[in-house]
Amino acid sequence: MRRHCQSVRERAPKFGPILCVAAILSGCVADSYRDAPSAPDQAWHPKDSTGASSDFSVPANPEVAGSSREVKVNATYGLAELIDLAQKNHPSTRVAWERARQAALSVGMVEATFLPVLTGNVIGGWSEVVTPVPDIEGGTFDLTTTVKGATPNLALQWLVFDFGQRQAWRDAAKQNAFAANVGFNGTHQALIYGVTQAYYRYDLAQTNVKIADQAVRNSREVMAAAESRFKNGTGTKIEVAQANQLAAQARLRRVQAVDARRDAYHELIGAVGISPRSEIRIVSVADRRLPRASALPTDKLIETALARRPDVLASYAAVKASEANERAATAEFLPKVYLSGIAASNQTGFQVGNLPEVGVQTGSTGVFVGVSIPLYDGGLRSASRKRAQSVTASAQASFEQTRNTAMREIVIASDNLRSSLEAYAAATELRAAASLTFDAAFDAFRNGLGTITDVTLADSGLLDARQAQAEAHAASLVAAASLAFSLGAMTSSTSPLTTVR
Template sequence: MTSPAADKPWAPNGKEDGLWSAQTQPSPEAPPTPNGAADFRVPANPELAAMPQTPDVEPNRNYTLPELIDIAQRNNPSTRAAWERARTAALAVGMVEATYLPLVTANVIAGRQTAETPLAIPVGTQRYFTATSEGVSPSVALQWLVFDFGQRAAVADVAKQGAITANVLFNGEHQKLIFDVTRTYYTYGAAVARVRIAQQTLRNSIAIRSAVEERLGRGLATTVEMAQVRQQVAQSELRRVQAEGQQRDAYQALLAAMGVNATLRIHVEDAGRRRLPDATNVPLDSMIKLALAQRPDVIASYSVLQASQSGIKAAEAEFMPKVFLAAGAATGQGNFNANGLPTIGQQATGSGVLVGATVPIYDAGLRAAQLKQAQSRAAAAESTFQRTQTLAVTEIVAASNALRTALESYKAASALASAATTTYDAALEAYRNGVGTVTALTAADSGLLDARQAQADAHAAALIGAANLAFVVGAMTSREAVP
């Protein structure tokens, strides 16, 4: 079922268990390419081209961030996968708890045997002595582990902690999804703002060109000035094209975070004009305590630590005896038939109850090694828990600093944009009145573009920083909790 050589392509041979239908079954040998090279393409299966169902959206509606999060939570495959993992972990608890109850089995044994023995002296035409025996013995057996010094309880606690971990991580998956959609939503808003700024800059450059053309018509401008403004218009057009490309990339990133089809067309409400608060000192101590008490990764890590402690108890119980109860009830029926003799039949029934104990004596150090493994896993789980706590504190401090920097940057960028607007308006008016230069005017135009883009980027960074801080604290728990 594989390629005949390392430089030869693999091709299906019809034993792929329905991966390719009979209508699309490719030939066993893939034809070479026109230039004679081996073709390593994989045969196509049209059934795999079916795309996931696209969520229904209203084409003329602008969707807000909470509405986008709602669509993502209902359609993202990662949350459904996390839910199935939680269900699997919950079923494991029931599987362990089933070991507390007895195991009842039904068994049936049946057989038939025929033996022929040559006769030393034939009796008439009979030269062989034939004997046939047959029988059926149905039975019901019961096995019950009565006492095991807490081994099953420890294993059950491990399973319960695993279920708790899976459920906590399921909620954590939703929190991460909410944050990812929020982050890409604000990034997309910044990209939209950059397009709007680039379009305005292009209009400004065209206005400068018109002013130069007007002065050139009156003989007050030079061809060098005309070349400069044409270069400025071309530069502004390039920035507009680049900004629109970044907007398309940001839109695809938003759809990817939502987990929906990349071909979905949805109108997103603009959050670029949202007012921001001033930078303030954030109470780190209270946020750190809150995060350590409610972050899913911290809780899951602690649950793994608890499970490892129960694993030690389960390993220690292997050194202790186990008491079991066994019971059975059986009936049997057999027949014996020989040549010329009457058939002999027998039927019997029986039942019994046994109570026993098994004590491990020697196993070449297997149980001791298993105990050391459990202790090592517990030590590693404790270190992981401490590392998770430390990482959580580090993320909170970093997120708080990033938010403060973003808010201060937005304040500074807003002042810069206001000053750049004044500079541009003054430079344009001065040039029209013949007291300014094209060089100063184009520089003011470029400075205004940079200032406005810095303001838009700082605005989006502040919103993303607030979302990131809420996420690392563990407070981004619903679509209504987004900052």
């Protein structure tokens, strides 16, 4: 590098130092690769690290881990309490809140462009000029001229008329702010719906554990009856072995049910937005009354729902905002009228050689009106307007798609609710029949009139019937929540479909 600088200096003595510095800086930029991995198959490590090239671990940063809120209380949480907890703790609500605040500030920023801009400026400086002047003896002497001064001023600029461009920007900002506010409420609705779904799935898992417990108790009774028959000489070892097998299967099913309940609990905690280490007790809704089957939503009901769904409203606001931006792009082709004013004072000192300094102080004010007329910009404004028109067309198509999707969701949710309620009614009848079958088969076996095979089949049928009823009950609650969400009616923790009765 030193030789390079010397060569450059020899070639261009006047600019050698500058070129040498530039060469050094360019070398520093090229040397920045030392901070990147040395090869595609070599691990990256910080400079002060001695990690192996095959160790692709990354340095830990304790600040990233942080700490999330843990909830460990003795109180029991129902659905409404879980929703309130989620609305206070889930990060998505804070994100949506900040976005709404940012959109509101954007409106204020656009409205500020309607007002004049007043700036204060101070310009000061000093200048010295040395001029060789011939003297009477044929030589020269240096004449030094010094000028120094300061000029403070106040300047006012005001865009008086722009053919509605700023108004269009304000309309677009207000529509975006409305969409952000609607999105904030929509985030809460989606959070309520997510917690509700997870809550019902957890309750189903809890019910399955209870069903598995009952199956374990039934298997123990069957095993006790088989052992009693064997001791009395009316049973066989095969029946005892089959009874033990039935008990083992029941215990395995309970282990699986408990594991599923643990997974459902973590899903619910995640939906609430609190730490997975939280420990809370949850109210069961296994005996909650189900809603009645409703007919297919009418066109009027769908129109009412669409008029209050956050996603549809936000999509429509995006259309109106894009239309306003299109008007603003069109106004860019038209003149603009400005008003400006200035008030300034000037304090200047002037000195030549050894003569006394001469000071000058002046003041000035003025008001000006100007018109800016765009003539040629290489097609920039035209391209901007075409882009705004394309954005509007895209927003309109997106709005139509969002509205159609919302209508389809309402119809599907209604069909799912009706099907789930029908499935629950059928599962309830199945459970009643399976209970009678198991009781009859068990009594017959205990009295020596039936076989262990009949008891096993009846027990499996009863277990399946109980699980089918529990799943149909949970599915009906989820379907009812889905219908309420699609209709835009799941708006708080005290909504009818989220309140435990």
